[in-house]
Amino acid sequence: MPANPDRVAETSESESESTSTTERVRESVSRRGLLSATAAGSATALAGCTELVSSGGGDPLRVSVWSGNYADRFKKSVVPRYEEEFDAEIQVQEGWSDILSNIQTAPDDDPPYDVTITEGNFYYYGRQDDLFHEIRRENVPNADELIDHYAEFRSTEYGMPVDGAPCTIVHREDIDFEPESWADLSSTAVQESNGVGVDTGFWWYPMYAAAVGMDDRELGEEMHDPDLHDDVFETVRDWPIESWASSGEDIWQAFQNDVIDVAQWYYEQVEYDIDSYDGLTHTMPEETTGYLNHWCVVKGTDKRDRAEEFVNFLMDAEVQSAWSEEMPTLFCNENTEYAGDLADDLPSNSEEAANIAFPDWEFLSDYSGELSNEFTAMQTNS
Incomplete structure (x- = not known):
């Protein structure tokens, strides 16, 4: 969102219940405490499914993304490029409202993901519940190419702005x-x-x-x-x-x-x-x-270096330019070149980005x- 990524015509999963993220989290034992009740109003959790994308050897990097066509397009445009460039494997795990609760209920030293996507709501409450590592800026040099507005309007200490949508x-x-x-x-x-x-x-x-x-x-x-x-x-x-x-x-x-x-x-x-x-x-x-996704390294991962390397990869201008061919999302690198006519609608600089009221x-x-x-x-x- 953010829109629930399953919110596309092709999906057959349509939830009408109003159970909130917080209410669902309260039903389980949190490893770091419960989310604040002010997360109420989130959509009903959709069951996540895990898919292994085959590539190079070694332990896969577990990456949590929004379900639905977001995941489909991510796997088509981002995953193969990363796996080819780094000769490494990504395990894409799809989810929505269950993402934070899955992290909370896992053992401290065995989180379900190494990297997770978050929009503004998840990013705020995840930080309050100490779910993410601080981002070591020396490992994400592409942060230097962030459009200033995205680097300044919200903290980047625990997650890097990559993509989003008005x-x-x-x-x-x-x-x-x-x-x-x-x-x-x-x-x-x-x-x-x-x-x-x-x-x-x-x-x-x-x-x-x-x-x-x-x-x-x-x-x-x-x-x-x-x-x-x-x-x-x-x-x-x-x-x-x-x-x-x-x-x-x-x-x-x-x-x-x-x-x-x-x-x-x-x-x-x-x-x-x-x-x-x-x-x-x-x-x-x-x-x-609109919403903006910050990508975070999950506390407890034993792949912190690789996770930061992956976040840096997502922030690369060439990666985002190719990504836009499959997904019409806004991107945060000032050097991204949008596919087709997307630049007519999506911000390419701080002045244009400032025309989007991101929830505070x-x-x-x-x-x-x-x-x-x-x-x-x-x-x-x-």
Whole structure:
């Protein structure tokens, strides 16, 4: 996310329960303590599956990635390149909400992964629970090529920013107007449409999108003022929401069943897939919200050097440029050359990156419980 990586039309796994990451973690014995209750609101955990990608000899490097088409594209574009270059084997393990709890419940000296992906929520709570090694910068020289904004807006002490995705507006091609900003979801044209679809597993993204559209404060800062949270909720309530989606499948089905004409979703899950759906397109707002993945070395691994080498590999400009041919995600190296027309939508410098309101979990952690409950109540009462 982040979007749940199984949220694509091809997946058959669609969860509608509202069990949070924290609630699931509380059901097991943590090796380093439980996650804060403020992680509430995350999507129901999807069962991870482990796949061994055959290559060179030696113990494989165990790498945890998001499930679904993220994993498919990662294995197609990243894994073979790494294995050929380093004559080493990667064991790709797919998951989602179970990633942190799997680390917590494992023995201290035998974590389930050597390297794990994290978005902002996971990265914050994983650091609070002491799940990650500090990144030794001498082993990741590609950090010197980070776009400044990604290097500065969030700590890189325990994880390196590599990739992510902004939220985009999915809509019908024949709608009476083309929505260009999140404010347009409050417009008369959208009010008179069939309706809107939003993500429910990760409530903070529709909330931040609404805040960006309100434009009362600079780029979504309404979410960082508790006195304005009610105003943000009121904006979301005014959207004609007809699909509270727990998966990408829900969104595509809602369009196909003429339930909605507009939706909030994720560029990385949309750009390379939307041509498969008749009559749909998407528009990336100039100012938006989105998620950024920090890649972390898991505490307890006996492959810390190799893990940092792998993170450095992911940060390489040539690797990211080739990766973009398979996955339409934003990348953090200032020298990355995006495939096709991706650079028209995705940031290539700090000025453009600053137009994405990434959720601030240092702040949200104090309020996420009540925000999650209010968002759930809004959905229940709709």
